Amino acid sequence: MDLFLQQVVSGISIGAIYSLLAVGYALVYSVYNFTNWAFDAFMAFGAFMAFYAISSFFLPFWVAAIISILLAIGMAVSTEKLAYRSLRLRKAPRLFMMISAMGANLAIVNLLNLFFGGQFRRFPVENIGTFSMGQVSVGRMDVLAGIISFGVLGLLWVFLYRTKPGLGIRASSIDILTASLMGINNDAVAFIIFAVTGVLSSVAGIFYGIKYAVYPTMGIVTIKAMIASIVGGLGSLPAAVVGSMLLGILETLVAGYISSTYRDLFSFLFLVIILLFFPNGLMGKSSDEKL
Amino acid sequence: MPATTPMLEVNNLYVHYGGICALHQVSLHVDPSEIIAVIGANGAGKSTLMKTIAAVKDFTSGSIQFMGMPLKKDPYKVVMDGITLVPEGRRIFAPLSVRENLLLGAYTRSDRQEVAQTMEEVLELFPRLRERLHQRGGTLSGGEQQMLAVGRALMSRPKLLMLDEPSLGLAPIIIDTMFEAITRLNQQMGLTILLVEQNASLALELCHRAYVLKTGHITMEGNGRELLEDERVRSSYLGITGG
Numbered sequence: 001m002d003l004f005l006q007q008v009v010s011g012i013s014i015g016a017i018y019s020l021l022a023v024g025y026a027l028v029y030s031v032y033n034f035t036n037w038a039f040d041a042f043m044a045f046g047a048f049m050a051f052y053a054i055s056s057f058f059l060p061f062w063v064a065a066i067i068s069i070l071l072a073i074g075m076a077v078s079t080e081k082l083a084y085r086s087l088r089l090r091k092a093p094r095l096f097m098m099i100s101a102m103g104a105n106l107a108i109v110n111l112l113n114l115f116f117g118g119q120f121r122r123f124p125v126e127n128i129g130t131f132s133m134g135q136v137s138v139g140r141m142d143v144l145a146g147i148i149s150f151g152v153l154g155l156l157w158v159f160l161y162r163t164k165p166g167l168g169i170r171a172s173s174i175d176i177l178t179a180s181l182m183g184i185n186n187d188a189v190a191f192i193i194f195a196v197t198g199v200l201s202s203v204a205g206i207f208y209g210i211k212y213a214v215y216p217t218m219g220i221v222t223i224k225a226m227i228a229s230i231v232g233g234l235g236s237l238p239a240a241v242v243g244s245m246l247l248g249i250l251e252t253l254v255a256g257y258i259s260s261t262y263r264d265l266f267s268f269l270f271l272v273i274i275l276l277f278f279p280n281g282l283m284g285k286s287s288d289e290k291l
Numbered sequence: 292m293p294a295t296t297p298m299l300e301v302n303n304l305y306v307h308y309g310g311i312c313a314l315h316q317v318s319l320h321v322d323p324s325e326i327i328a329v330i331g332a333n334g335a336g337k338s339t340l341m342k343t344i345a346a347v348k349d350f351t352s353g354s355i356q357f358m359g360m361p362l363k364k365d366p367y368k369v370v371m372d373g374i375t376l377v378p379e380g381r382r383i384f385a386p387l388s389v390r391e392n393l394l395l396g397a398y399t400r401s402d403r404q405e406v407a408q409t410m411e412e413v414l415e416l417f418p419r420l421r422e423r424l425h426q427r428g429g430t431l432s433g434g435e436q437q438m439l440a441v442g443r444a445l446m447s448r449p450k451l452l453m454l455d456e457p458s459l460g461l462a463p464i465i466i467d468t469m470f471e472a473i474t475r476l477n478q479q480m481g482l483t484i485l486l487v488e489q490n491a492s493l494a495l496e497l498c499h500r501a502y503v504l505k506t507g508h509i510t511m512e513g514n515g516r517e518l519l520e521d522e523r524v525r526s527s528y529l530g531i532t533g534g
Contacts, residue, residue: 164398171384171395178382181345183370183399183447 002135007256008249013142014211015248016149017204021225022232022240023153024200027193030173030235034094035226037101038079039201040219041108046072046202047123047209047218048112054124061125069202076198079104080190088190105219112216120213123206145207152203153241156196160237165192224251227271233284242283246270296359298323298483299344299374299451304353306336306343313339315507317353321451321485326477328494328515329487330528331504337487338379340504341455344485345369345376357451371399373450379459381440385429389420392428392439396446406446413442416472434465441472452476454486458493466490470497491528495519503528 021043028036049071053064083104087096128140160166172179172189180186208221224247225240232243247267254266274282297320306314314336321327331337342348344355346362346369355362363369375396384392393413397406414421417438423431428439437457444452457473458466474497476482487504488494495501495515503511503524511518518524525531 164394167387167391167395168398170387174384174386175382177347178378178384179395180347180366181370181376181378181382182395182443183367183375184395185365185367 003256004253005136006138007252009136009138010142011249011252012245013139013146013248014252015245016146016153017207017211018225018228018244018248019153019241020149020200020204021222022229022244023156023237024197024204025222025225026229026235026237026240027200028197029229030237031169031176031189031193032084032088032094032097034097034101036197037098038083038104038108039197040222041105041112042072042076042079042198042201042219043205043208043222044112044214044216044219045075045108045205046198047205047214048116048216050202050206051121051123051209051214052116065203065206068206069199072202072205073195073198075108076194076201077191079108080194085187085190088186109216109219116216118216120215123209123214125210141207141210145211148203149207152199156200156237159196165189169193224267227267230281231271231274233281236283239281239283243281297321297356298358299485300354300356301340301344302354302356304340304343304355305351306339306348307351308339313507314343314350317504317507317509319502319509319512321483323483324477324481325500326473326484326486326498328498328501329485329504330489330491330494330501330518330524331487332528333489334506335504336507337489337504338455341376341379341453341485341487344374344453367399370447370449373448374453375444375447375449375451376453377440377444377455377457379455381433381436383428383431383436383439383443385427387428388425389423389428389431389439390425392443393420393446396443399447409446409448413445416445416475417442434461434468437461437465437469438472441469445476449482451483451485454484456488457486458488458490466493473497491524492519495524 024039025035028034046068050064050068053059053067054061059067083100084097087100130137130139160170168179168184169189169192171182172184172186176186205218208218225244228243228247229240230243231247232239232241247270250270251263251267255263299321301317301319304314304317305312317340329337329340339348343350344362346364346366357372357374363372384395393410397409400406419435420438420442423435428436431439441454441457454473457469461469470493473484477484486494495518498515500512500514501518502509503518511521511524
């Protein structure tokens with residue numbers, strides 16, 4: 001029972017990181033109908049920026065995190081401007097957007113490789129240890145990752161559902177053409193959405209880097225976020241969070257009770273089983289035209 | 292021709308979809324406080340004309356002037372300048388509430404109190420919307436959705452309101468209510484209106500002047516009464532022959 005609780009807490013923490021990533025995909029997908037493959041490169045980029053802010057400039061963790069977030073926003077917004085905007089304005093098929101996204105991903109990951117090298121690095125943050133609740137001992141960093149991640153998601157929720165630009169983004173996700181007839185500036189919406197993905201990717205990158213390691217291809221973990229958003233139902237933000245939490249908890253339980261070697265096997269198995277019974281994901285509405 | 296400068300002036304407009312010419316040398320003007328109708332059959336280019344004036348469709352050549360200035364290239368700037376289009380098929384944001392739909396209409400305005408006042412005016416014009424204020428837009432009937440679409444457009448306080456097929460798919464009694472509201476907006480508030488309609492007799496009854504659009508060309512223009520009595524209009528668009 002203690003092991004179970006411990007694994008669940010750890011699962012919630014990793015699930016929270018997956019949530020950030022899954023929401024980042026879902027947000028872009030909901031408005032532009034394409035999968036932003038460059039997103040996982042933003043994550044690695046964010047982790048590297050925090051890593052170097054600490055290891056080379058000896059900045060405190062929080063300062064490094066904020067710098068990393070700002071740089072990741074810059075990276076995400078310029079990717080949108082360079083790789084997606086002209087395609088979007090020409091109403092290019094979404095396949096072209098995805099190919100462009102893959103190109104952006106390769107470019108960013110390889111630049112990270114070129115400048116920083118491909119080796120795994122331990123994130124330079126001191127171990128803040130564990131605390132115990134009864135028989136259960138929980139990593140403080142896990143709790144912090146969970147709290148910050150949910151905090152970021154909460155802020156995003158408030159932004160989307162309680163502010164005017166948020167309403168504009170929701171309208172754009174329903175019908176982008178009519179949104180522009182309302183006087184909503186599509187380019188401004190794109191700027192905000194990609195800035196948000198920058199924040200999400202950077203926060204996820206930092207905590208994932210702390211939990212495992214920092215390396216240029218660390219963004220490959222976003223495949224889990226993809227699984228999570230498909231399990232939840234593509235294009236919906238709450239569904240992405242639900243899918244992520246389920247996947248995170250499942251993974252840590254498998255790692256705890258069976259073997260961490262088979263963890264990913266179970267993740268994919270989970271996906272297959274869910275899709276067999278819920279072809280649109282647990283909370284999804286329609287499966288047509290989705291990737 | 293009135294001495295005042297037109298609010299909207301379209302000159303020799305050409306619009307293409309790929310290689311296909313959808314509008315061919317179209318010229319028209321709308322004066323302040325007029326109701327102008329553009330009538331024509333399916334595929335004549337009516338919606339294209341509306342979309343081009345709303346800047347969601349580019350034009351190949353010709354010019355569009357609004358209040359003496361060239362039309363802006365971005366749809367949101369056109370809305371800010373005072374042209375609002377009620378799109379064909381209403382295009383309500385179905386998952387959003389009626390209130391949110393209305394607020395989106397006022398997206399370009401930042402004066403909260405005045406926005407609240409405009410909403411009050413819109414709800415007075417269409418009391419049905421008040422009853423449905425917190426319902427999802429998608430749960431409204433066709434007629435209510437059309438009221439919402441018009442109300443949403445009014446939220447931007449347009450100088451020129453454009454309506455694309457406001458009668459499409461509505462029951463006759465609802466159409467009457469709709470057109471009464473349009474007339475009232477024009478007479479009481481002096482709102483300038485440009486509308487396109489397949490339902491020619493309805494549009495011609497209501498408008499001050501009208502243009503007939505046929506396969507991308509303006510083939511006739513005149514005041515509503517004149518066109519209603521014109522033999523060619525009667526046989527082609529009103530389905531009345533002989534007499």
